């Protein structure tokens with residue numbers, strides 16, 4: 096089908112404004128292929144079914160809308176966690192601010208350096224999962240990322256990484272347009288935790304491709320916020336081998352526009368994938384979680400737990416799909432998306448989907464949106480808990496199922512403290 | 524301690540008068556019981572005193588040690604020393620029983636300008652109180668009232684009362700749904716708190732509970748009014764003859 100003229104124009108306008116990386120090394124071909132994928136589908140448009148609830152205009156535009164710098168006046172998330180820090184400033188790796196990249200059981204390199212080489216294992220991953228993730232639904236912003244990214248981190252995990260790798264995204268320029276592409280290859284039986292936080296840029300396009308071999312485990316905790324004017328489109332593409340584990344949790348507070356897509360393929364038997372998110376928005380906030388999980392092996396488990404707390408006209412979107420392929424018997428799929436609307440102006444738009452081609456599976460999904468339970472509120476207040484504190488308790492309780500997906504207790508406590516502080520700042 | 528004068532209450536949402544002029548005085552150190560048929564307005568009275576939304580006071584007053592209860596937020600009433608043990612305790616998924624109680628105890632202390640309890644002090648206190656009520660530590664960790672049996676919920680109400688040490692305790696049918704042993708535990712919990720500076724208003728259908736918590740005064744409520752007041756013998760009369768005789772007598 097020929098691309099609509101409007102789409103083609105928008106896509107070419109964006110490409111014209113981009114400085115595509117000049118090529119040497121293995122990455123050149125991957126980038127060219129990604130560019131071809133993008134030209135085939137064109138950038139997303141509001142009329143696309145997949146973008147019905149989120150307007151991609153500002154994500155597509157040749158230049159980003161400027162975003163004011165924001166000083167949160169508090170230590171950044173994960174400050175208390177013993178971790179290996181990798182710092183990016185407006186989307187560019189900062190070796191001075193970063194720790195030494197060597198750690199037992201894990202190889203960490205910079206994409207910019209590996210991409211210039213002729214041979215590197217990254218060749219078999221870069222843009223590969225992204226390309227697989229383009230069907231049945233195109234993800235043009237991810238293809239754009241693969242074509243344009245020059246920086247990012249390339250990680251190969253061979254053992255049990257003793258400390259989390261913590262990606263820190265600093266924002267210093269009001270007009271920065273950052274594109275980062277990270278790769279993680281978890282080898283058989285290996286294990287790592289990846290942390291991400293920070294505003295990153297005025298506009299941020301990020302792709303993370305994660306390949307988990309048999310028996311490997313990948314844990315991911317991300318904190319997006321607290322800057323208010325950020326616009327971000329992020330993609331996680333993951334492929335899971337036999338008995339492997341993938342767990343990802345995202346806390347999002349504030350931000351004008353965030354679209355987090357997670358695309359997971361369970362390709363080995365007995366693999367486990369959990370994706371969770373807690374998003375809190377006040378006023379000028381649009382947050383979209385779009386998840387696509389494909390079960391293509393037997394006895395795999397997947398869980399999607401997404402909770403949103405919205406007030407003063409904030410908008411939350413959830414599009415979640417579980418696709419169970421023929422033969423993926425004994426699939427255990429669970430999906431819940433819920434919004435707590437703290438007033439009548441806020442809005443939650445949800446599109447849960449199940450598509451099942453195997454007969455021996457358990458899949459459940461639910462989606463709700465509602466207000467604070469006034470009966471519970473009165474009960475708490477009748478015990479002397481003031482209204483605001485009572486509401487905080489009920490909000491945290493509402494989010495608990497998502498936060499429970501974080502395995503590491505210290506990290507979960509950090510996230511909880513951020514949540515509580517946000518609630519205390521956003522009361523009326 | 525508690526003074527209710529000509530209290531008239533209607534529903535906010537519909538034109539339905541529920542309390543039609545309640546007069547009641549409860550002095551410090553005493554136990555009053557309110558009995559009465561279903562639908563007579565007993566729970567409504569307790570909710571209005573505790574500050575639940577949905578009711579409109581059209582006339583009358585209610586004061587606690589001279590302070591106007593009806594002007595206060597529910598949490599202010601609690602901090603002022605009022606406690607309601609709910610007829611139907613509320614389940615709150617996701618909020619741990621212990622977290623809930625600690626937040627409540629410290630919020631009240633803060634409101635009264637007292638020092639908050641440390642985690643250690645609180646733990647010591649709650650363990651001792653819970654033990655008396657045969658509430659195990661597993662129940663303390665669970666979300667508030669979630670998955671609790673009827674009896675466990677009621678004992679949990681008494682635990683809250685014991686921890687919060689209110690001066691005016693209202694118990695709304697705390698005995699209903701309890702077996703004899705559970706009722707004894709509840710009664711012991713209440714009796715342990717009896718004190719010169721504290722008063723109780725015990726709403727019940729049954730003489731049973733009043734065998735264990737001996738009331739000084741018994742009131743009969745019907746049709747949104749207190750229609751008869753007497754000593755403990757009034758409860759026995761209800762037990763033996765039901766409400767019909769009394770209602771006929773005052774009609």
Ligand SMILES: Nc1ncnc2c1ncn2[C@@H]1O[C@H](COP(=O)(O)OP(=O)(O)O)[C@@H](O)[C@H]1O
Pocket residue numbers: 534541559560561562563564565566567568577
């Ligand atoms: N929120 C409410 N909505 C509708 N009716 C109510 C409400 N609260 C109380 N009532 C009515 O008021 C009357 C008194 O109820 P209640 O106070 O629960 O009585 P009791 O506790 O003595 O059984 C009943 O007729 C009941 O149906």
Ligand SMILES: [Mg+2]
Pocket residue numbers: 565566567610695696
């Ligand atoms: Mg009642």
